[in-house]
Amino acid sequence: MSIYYKAPVRDLCFVIEELIGLQDYVGMEGVEELDAELVSAILEEAGRLASEEWAPLNSSGDRQGCVLENGQVKLPDGFIEAYKSFTEAGWNGINAPVEHGGQGLPEVIASATQEIWHGANMALALAPMLSAGATELLAQHGDTELQQRYLDKLVSGEWTGTMDLSEPQAGSDLGQVAARALPDETGDSYRLFGQKIFITWGDHQAAENIIHLVLARTPDAPAGHRGISLFLVPKFLVNADGSLGERNAVFCDSLEHKVGIHASPTCTIRYGDNQGNGAVGYLVGELNRGLNHMFTMMNEARHKVGVQGIGIGERVYQGALAFARERVQGRRPGGKESVPILGHPDVRRMLMTIRAQTEAMRALALVSAAYQDKALHASDSEERAAAQRRVDLFTPVVKAVASDWAVDSASLGIQVHGGMGFVEELEAAQLWRDVRIAPIYEGTNGIQAQDFTLRKVLKDSGETLEAVLGEIEQVVAELRADSVVSDLGARLKEGVGTVRESTRYLLENQEDPFVSLSAATPYMMQAGCLFGAWQLGRAALVARAVIERGGDGDGFYTAKLHTARFYMRHILPRVHAYTPAVCGGSDELEAIEERHW
Structure with a gap:
């Protein structure tokens, strides 16, 4: 049984229009006509897709999960269709560069839609979340050839992106990364060997190609963090004309059996086949500066994990409130008849805690996104630098506090449901299981x-x-x-x-x-x-x-x-x-x- 979900469009618009102010965006290239009516229309349409197509798959996707069969990852029923509806409507490139097929809208609008997607279906929303980070990384650090060959398809969502960091011996300590990248004889590419774990959406059939962004070491690289380089490794090689070529030597060896987000394929990825052939990869940015480049994607993901927690907090609130309105139990002080539990002060305390924490972090996350826009687009260099310092200050807070509070809110949501919250017939338990990963991943x-x-x-x-x-x-x-x-x-x-x-x-x-x-x-x-x-x-x-x-x-x-x-x-x-x-x-x-x- 899936709880009803409605995107919090009015509250998102309140923050964007009243606390941030749209006047700062009037001069931005490509969004001169951005106003309250347009923002509301964008978020209303995102909410429609989220509530009608994504949210109904949340529970069924959790129950069915992902399966690895004959080397292929099978997604839960309906996920491929829901993802295609999303990409065909242009949502994947909402804030991506116009020159690569994106809509060029501000980050604050993209962050608001991200909250909506995660509130509707966190497992599915992880795919475009990572693709957005991969797009930004390539736009900032990829050379012209890589951008021309890969960015358009990443922006459209025809291809998805991943972040391949962790290894069995190298989780948070990336200085221990051991994956190898050997220069090819031509000098134009590398051959990668090794294994990565915990790769979100590392393999699937929803997109034609998967672009892995992989940290690895070249043979003469110094030890530790300073010897890590970044490589783009496609699942399918891409021909000069942009068409897909042969399958690259990058494989999903297993799927993790997780507490939650069962519908999100978390993969163990291997580079190199059984014949000793490495996976073809291309250097992104400078040698031995891969970790520096990867922080572009990591910081984007950290902010969005906070946004993810806010989305789950909103869904927890809606589900707990709906249950509290319907569940009749006990009497109010001085009353003689049983009432819905919404009438009890302690239930209201729990609901208000969820509501207040969610609204506070929603505002902070969107304000942080607005500073991201200023850091990129403000006309004055000092203003851009000051805005970036705010982004840097707020990002770890948004990621950590919003995700921690989301776990607390999900736990309170279970408590509001009572015994029904502890069984899987309602979504209360699933929401806690899903969001529990948020305080762990992306740092x-x-x-x-x-x-x-x-x-x-x-x-x-x-x-x-x-x-x-x-x-x-x-x-x-x-x-x-x-x-x-x-x-x-x-x-x-x-x-x-x-x-x-x-x-x-x-x-x-x-x-x-x-x-x-x-x-x-x-x-x-x-x-x-x-x-x-x-x-x-x-x-x-x-x-x-x-x-x-x-x-x-x-x-x-x-x-x-x-x-x-x-x-x-x-x-x-x-x-x-x-x-x-x-x-x-x-x-x-x-x-x-x-x-x-």
């Missing part, structure tokens, strides 16, 4: 915390973060100037002070790496919790203005105001609870001798 959330703390805050002495805190204080001032929401401003101000206190402690103790590393996760969660409050504080100001004008006929803005108030009272206080962990030092972590663990 575990612990790695995101280290990146945020060491590279994005301490490395620039907290300057980028302090600029954000200054903007939050502007929101504080606006909230405190309005008697109706002044209490929200007071709470937000306290949160800013707490994050500053933690930042000061880490800056003062940054010479001791154990202090920073042990504090990284609580510190990032603390910052993410504050960033979410910042965005909902901004939403509250917009809501207050609309309500004052008498423009809230359907209660949308009133609900926004109450959601912000709930967040400030029930979720933002976590900021203060993280401080003892951030400032507590690392002594206890190192105190027990290894032999006594």
